[in-house]
Amino acid sequence: MTAEDEALPGGMMNAGAVFRRGDVVERPAPRNARALHIHLRALNEHGFDAAPTPLGLTADGHEQLTFIPGDVALPPFPDWAMTSSALASVGSLLRRLHDTSAAVATDTRAEWLPDLADPQGGTMMCHNDVCPDNVVFRDGRAAALIDFDFAAPGRAVWDVAMTARYWVPMLDPRSAAALYPRGLDAAARLRILADGYGLSAEDRTELPGVIEQATDVCRAFVARRVVGGDPVYLEALAERGGWDRWDRMRTWLVDHRRTFTAALLN
Template sequence: MTGEGHLDGEVMPGGMANAGAVVRHGDIVERPAPPHAAALHAHLVALAAQGFDGVPVPLGITGSGRRERLSYVPGDVAVPPHPPWAWTDDALRSVGGLLRRLHSASAGLPLDAAAGWSAELADPQGAGAAGALLCHNDVCLENVVFRDGRAAALIDFDHAAPGRPLWDVAMAARYWVPMSGRDGLDRAHRLRVLADGYGLERADRAALPGVIEEATGVCRAFVERRVASGDPTYAKALDAGGGWGRWDRHQAWLADRRDELTTALLAG
């Protein structure tokens, strides 16, 4: 970046909210800074001190606070159109394992509940939930870096906020299973693979389908706010994806298949 608002370097693909605004300069990535950037950078440093190497290294925030600098995380990211390898069981299982490692490291850190974390995709139970930690909340395909076919790192913590670890698993399931459907994929099987990769305990397995339904409602409200504000990116994506009728059908499918999904999660 040669000046505030003047970008050069390699524009990074992927993402909706910051499309075209994330730029790589060699080993450094510059991107719009979320309001909680200072607290987030401290958290990323603390994660590294805990031995978790699956996050970028924070390198600073511009004087105006508008942009942040992070280390570039090398590897492969499944940007649209998503490649076939992103939908393999091995890839999915490794996403569960990476998320578990993140949560294990985060559980040992103090939770700054007053840091101004994003409320957009946050667990409604927040910091008051039992076992609450700082969740990523947006473990979509574009935010996971793979190396040698395995999930190795997470990027883009813009929506990080306190919540239940299970909330983060439910959010990840929405993208990676995916709960909204994809031709040729067995969603009940894939949900089990994700849970196995994470090492989800039995009680959380029983609760997961209901939490996915709750998370889907939060995600719908997020899209509604973006569309109502006139955001053209989200309005276009909504129209291309079948409008609100598709959301209605998806939410009805989740409710209808709750028992089937629970049975798959608890089998064996």
């Protein structure tokens, strides 16, 4: 780091390790960075300009990407990021990504990170981590996605489910209150996200169950890091209510499945 470097906040995995110098962002490279850079360039070549452009890899294990100007919501999430129009724009941006990804050949030989990937797999590359920290806003609308580290082949409905977990959010009110504005109507917001995306009737029927599945995958993701002694996840687990919180979230999702399905379809 030099005096010219600006540390960029946000994220858990790379907290304190992402820096900006002018129009270039430098951050730790994921182990599949070469394949990921090829994918990001292909997205750009197919007209998706709402993601960073890879510039290269350094000898000390970092990647360099173009900086995308705008606003990123960091926890506790501000009101401006949780408006209905902001939520709809996240769905629309995700649909743009998926439409472009469907036209890009997926490298099935690459070792895509399995941590948050769709257990059922798929042929289209999903982002898998469209949380508020990874969406750049301009003028109140989602303008770009960053941090594609967990991208992997999967189903579109899986990526929508993962996005819903973070943006609706699909959390019981007690859990949501720790990071989100109070009074958010989960069922109504799930419908707004699905409408913004243009989700099909078939996928709307399936979505609540896929969200439950995605929650289980996220819990397993945290459990692996806790077992491995990762201090970031150990601290986060303790601060956010431990495993009781995850049990409470799962029960709440199951108890409200019919409500969510009705909101999506009616």
